[in-house]
Amino acid sequence: MSTNTESDAGKGNRVHAGKPVMVDRYTGGARINHWITAGSLVLLALSGLSLFHPRLFFLSALFGGGQLVRAIHPWIGVVLFFSFLGLFLRFWKLNLWKREDGTWLARVRDVLTAHDERLPEIGKYNAGQKLVFWSMSVLIIVLITSGIVIWDEYFAAYTTIEQKRWAVLIHSIAAILAISVWITHVYAAIWVKGTIRGMVRGSVTGGWAWRYHRKWLRELVAKPPAEDEKRTAAE
């Protein structure tokens, strides 16, 4: 997918004229990939939190008790790692930092007060989404690395106790940050109406694209329709 030079607007994204205009934002594959990641992240957070604070140990009952949490949690982590890797390969290019992202971020006050008209035109992702993407990418690498160090079932022999102590501290801090980023991500999707449908049904309305990702919409509209069909046939 990264070989498509014109794919700045996103693979499989197309505009359907009508009332309202509908815009394809996520392919079926991307959505499935996203929801596997989302599901495993929620399970990881619940099982991880149950071991993080005694008051949250009751959460282990959701997984069938502490022994099962201990056994299952790392495996869900492996699922999340590979699932997120899929998302990373799909989206990394669209999340590269652009000049307008700095402007967008500098006007974060307008972002939070929904003065979207005062913001620069944005491609498929805005600076906030890019920050979520990159912070999750870094945190998941930290989590899988530190997680393997404390996965005693298989890897106990490969590190010293002192290294394991550092790993468990780093793992818990990285997890707290990842959960906080996740809360921000989910909140943004709830706050900006019409967003969740993009990840559930795969499409957003033209107005949504115009309001939040106008540059992306313009690129999609400007894309020659012939090329669209050629790509569809090839895919």
Added chain:
Amino acid sequence: MFPPVPNPSTAPQSPKFGEQDLMRRSASNVTPPAQRQTEVAKLIDVSKCIGCKACQAACIEWNDTHPEIEENVGVFENPHDLTPDMFTLMRFTEWENPETNNLEWLIRKDGCMHCEDPGCLKACPAPGAIVQYSNGIVDFVHENCIGCGYCVKGCPFNIPRISQVDHTAYKCTLCSDRIAVGQGPACAKACPTQAIVYGTKEEMKKHAEGRITDLKSRGFANAGLYDPPGVGGTHVMYVLHHADKPEIYAGLPNNPTISPIVEAWKGMTKYAGLAVMGVAAVTGFLHYMVNGPNRVTEEDEEAAERLTGDRSS
């Protein structure tokens, strides 16, 4: 000579301590008993140890464990390390005393120290998997253990071992089941030279004093008691002939404490972490309450229709 614990009667008797005597219980709060039981302790006098491993044999027998038969690789330790089936281990060190140029064969019986401030218990996330009785015994409760290995990270002495069979942690219990009915630990009972003795902590300290005086009179000027204050003292203590350098005894830590990394993890991180996540969630909620949802307007839809209309025309 320390008077050995007399053989108890064979009549069944009720345990001398139990749930009501818990001072600490992992990942849970207990109200400590108003009256603490007399603290018990095991004293290991390394200068009297002859390395016979009777203590290991007694430990295996009493706890009914079955350590794997290993390869002989030319060292005296057998097995090569503490295992889930070997709660105590004689560790042998050949040490050349730089002052006398004498070779000293140092033998230390390794095992749980039963810390007054137990790092394993502090690290444990499973409610009631590690308990501390008011007599000082730190015990693992296997039905509550989840096998996560946090106790291994919490312990300053590298003692707990996780079984790959039942996935729970094992270590010396100080023979809590024997002590509860008035017997001494199996290792102390078996020791032929009284290098291991058992009694109240006060008795043990007093007995150690006599031993230290004796060792000093024999030229071991630095003889002393190992009862490290960094972990609040221990309920297994050593008499060392070189108490100024405990590390020569197969790496016995000099002034052990619970690792600051573990303290940070189980202290600040635990509370700050919940706070950070809570603040993130509350901030989102408040933002929604103040600002309401961010909605696409009719004009936005119309603008998009105009834009796409331009293309199709």
